[in-house]
Amino acid sequence: MKQVIHRKFSKNIFRLAIVILLAFTTSISAQGDPAKGKALFNSNCAACHQLDKKMTGPALRDIEARLSEEGIDKEWIHSWVRNSSGLIKSGDEYANKIFNEFNNVPMTAFPQLSDEDLDNILAYTAEKKAEPAPQAATAVGAAKASGEGDGISNKIILGALVVLFALLAMALILVRQTLNRFAEAKGVEVEQSSGLPLWKAFVQNQFLVLVTVVFFLLVGAYYAYGFMMQVGVDQGYQPVQPIHYSHKIHAGDNGIDCKYCHSSARVSKTSGIPSLNVCMNCHKSIYEVAETTGTPEHSKEFYDGEIQKLYKAVGWDDTEQKYTGESQPVKWVRIHNLPDFVYFNHSQHVTVAGVECQTCHGPVEEMEVMYQYAPLTMGWCINCHRETNVKVKDNDYYTKIHEELSKKYGVDELTAAQMGALECGKCHY
Template sequence: MKQVNHRKLGKNILRLSLIILLAFSTSLSAQEGDPVNGKSLFNANCAACHQLDKKMTGPALRNVEQRLAEAEGLDREWLSSWIRNSSAMVKAGDPYANKIFNEYGGAAMTAYPQLSDQDISDILAYTAEEVPAAPAGVQIADAGQSSGSDGASMSNKVILGALAVLFALLAMALILVRQTLNRFAEAKGVDISETKGTPIWKAFIQNQFLVLVSVVVLLLASGYFVFGYFMQVGVDQGYQPVQPIHFSHKIHAGDNGIDCKYCHSSARVSKTSGIPSLNVCMNCHKSVYEVAPETATAEYSKEFYDGEIKKLYAAVGWDDADQKYTGDTQPVKWVRIHNLPDFAYFNHSQHVSVAGIECQTCHGPVEEMEIMYQHSSLTMGWCINCHRDTNVKVEDNAYYTKIHEELSKKYGVDKLTAAQMGGLECGKCHY
């Protein structure tokens, strides 16, 4: 009986040892977070308020676990509780939780109860990574680019120099040929002295037919150029002013895919598209304080773009170091690009919301423009041609349901252009 008990006891001890070993190994694996998955979780949950090396809405999180352990004696259990429900810790009177809460203006951190222990370990593993060194070879690449540009300019100088030498040689050859011909003429006794005749201008004046034809041609050419000049009055196609703060539509609308109507929100409901307020810019740039290195080009460096963001901060009175507004604002005097005459009526909401026309139809490939410019002429003829050629979007469009039925019977067509719906009437745009 005792032997049986000893056997059972031995088995139980073995099972208990295995369970403890398994739990210990599980805890160890949980402690070893995956920084790759942690980066993904950090960007999805934390990046709106935190950066690794810069104070934002919340503190910088590089080596946060180590720093809290050394400075405050707080362990991962405290961090997990804070991440899952910081408000509860503040209400419970936790000293450090209240210190952080008050230090950052009483802004409550979003609770993340859905994050598992492993998720938190992964995030902390990502925050514990060392600061990546600047990629070697950047300066080499820049040097290569500059040398390439220098080489191109050097080759252009060589070509221009060669052309100049060639023309000089040709001129010298012509002079030598003339001198040689003069010597031959003198040797043959040929008189090459120039005979004076009637000046060409006097002969021209004496010929009345040539004078009449010249006057007619001159009047026609002058009328053509004067008409062309007056037709361009008020037409600013290609106008590309320099703005007080450089704004790259290529980066915002192109690389980042921001919808035009996010910034120009009034285009959906108003006559004008509106100039977005700087608060709209700060919705993103409160957190985006620098551009990605790959955004820089040979013409516009990263330092240039970062400097323009600092201009934005100065305009809105944003203290990036303390993450708060100072109240010291400066107006930004944007230069208007698209400007229709006052006697012409144009409604953005009619075209954007009702007709469903894309912004690029009138404004061109905005997503490719580093500096915004007027792409279309915006003349009366340009608008009329568009009304004649563009079929109105009437399918599933309640705005046109009744008028489409009536006009379809009138014209006997399934599709209608804006011109057929009265788009050429003077009173539509001039009233």
């Protein structure tokens, strides 16, 4: 009898242990996987939400814990994410409160997200904010801090050369004095220089005077010509802009197409200055750069400060996520500037001829600060027209003229020069 009772008791204990284990496992699985939640958050939520900052929607760090304090359970969160509009129409008090607080902008419905997906997202939002790791000093900064340079100072080299020449001059003087003493000891008479001074002898020689005058005239004409040819040529011009804009980060690291910002280059004579609204298409959400964006020249704090300059110029209240109406004009400094008598059409080159932006503007995707890459002189343009084949394949603009000129020149590909790009009236009017 005791054995039977003992067996029943053991079975009950075993069943109880299984129940507790299942409950414990269920509670663990209900907590969700933060790693999976991060991927789901980035693909579904990040366009309107940040963890620690109010955007189009509220900040979501510890959202489950914060809502539980107001009596809102996880089931409500699931219902809101899957169909916020339905919850609002049902008259739910908190749903209408959130809807009104965020300018009556309805949240996109995500009925495809399962309970497990939503639990994973909530698990990701429940993670504590990681403290930024202290950045190690760069090699350049460490060298400067320790007083070490990246090489021998130019001043030290210059000083060493001065000392060297002074020692050489002293050595020559000592050698001359020594030779004179040896000559006197041997009884050799040293002849002293006599006659006319050197400048008088030079003036009396008319041939040398003529050659010297011609030489200086030619040298003067050469440098005068070189100076005059550089008038209006601003190759390498790199002004400081009122708001720092890194083409390296935008066009290089992020791969933004040039014509996204300079959209008028495809259809207009000018490439146009992008409006600040174009910047705000992204920077409404991007209020700071990544931790790894800092460079030896510019820190992360510097880039974040430039974004704040953009907000001030466009009149954007980042805290309230709305425009204040108090905008300020940005006085951009023009870099590429052709003379007024020169006609240049961006759409003709970019859209019709298919010329890449880098052909004239250089590797902009590598430029931290934009500068004038090409000289933009008449000779430079003409050489390009002589050497560059026009993109005529599948280009209806050139279909008829391509057939005629191909027969005329006996070639399949035509340069811009062969199509009349050397005529004066093409660029001057």
